[in-house]
Amino acid sequence: MIPVNLHRRDLAKTALFGAAAAAFPAAARAAAPSAQNNVIFTKDDPGHWAGKEAAHVPVATVAGGMLTVKTPHPMSEEHFIVSHSVVLDGGKYLGRAVFTPKDQPVSTHALPAGYKGKVTVTSTCNLHDFWLTSITV
Numbered sequence: 001m002i003p004v005n006l007h008r009r010d011l012a013k014t015a016l017f018g019a020a021a022a023a024f025p026a027a028a029r030a031a032a033p034s035a036q037n038n039v040i041f042t043k044d045d046p047g048h049w050a051g052k053e054a055a056h057v058p059v060a061t062v063a064g065g066m067l068t069v070k071t072p073h074p075m076s077e078e079h080f081i082v083s084h085s086v087v088l089d090g091g092k093y094l095g096r097a098v099f100t101p102k103d104q105p106v107s108t109h110a111l112p113a114g115y116k117g118k119v120t121v122t123s124t125c126n127l128h129d130f131w132l133t134s135i136t137v
């Protein structure tokens with residue numbers, strides 16, 4: 001039974017992760033790292049990429065109303081950071097940066113004037129998936 005106070009977005013998440021969970025046998029789920037079913041990775045929850053955190057978790061800093069996102073990851077044709085994305089409180093999308101192997105994985109984003117709140121940043125590696133961190137400004 002689905003609680004009546006679930007929002008459509010929560011319902012979609014529930015359905016998505018429910019379907020993903022159903023795809024794996026219970027024994028495998030019990031042994032699996034949590035990492036949101038190995039889809040979204042963080043410093044504290046690196047899932048099956050444990051040991052890769054240092055080079056993949058994006059580092060976010062704010063100075064003078066500008067957000068800087070850096071991923072301390074080497075860049076080569078075979079292995080590189082593909083993109084950063086930035087989302088503010090309430091899911092407000094702020095921006096995205098896309099990289100080639102010749103770029104450095106650093107992006108800057110202007111925050112709305114006087115912004116205070118949570119900033120969530122992501123970094124995507126072409127080999128090691130989707131990493132997330134957040135700060136409060």
Ligand SMILES: [Fe+2]
Binds near residue numbers: 056073079125128
């Ligand atoms: Fe990587």
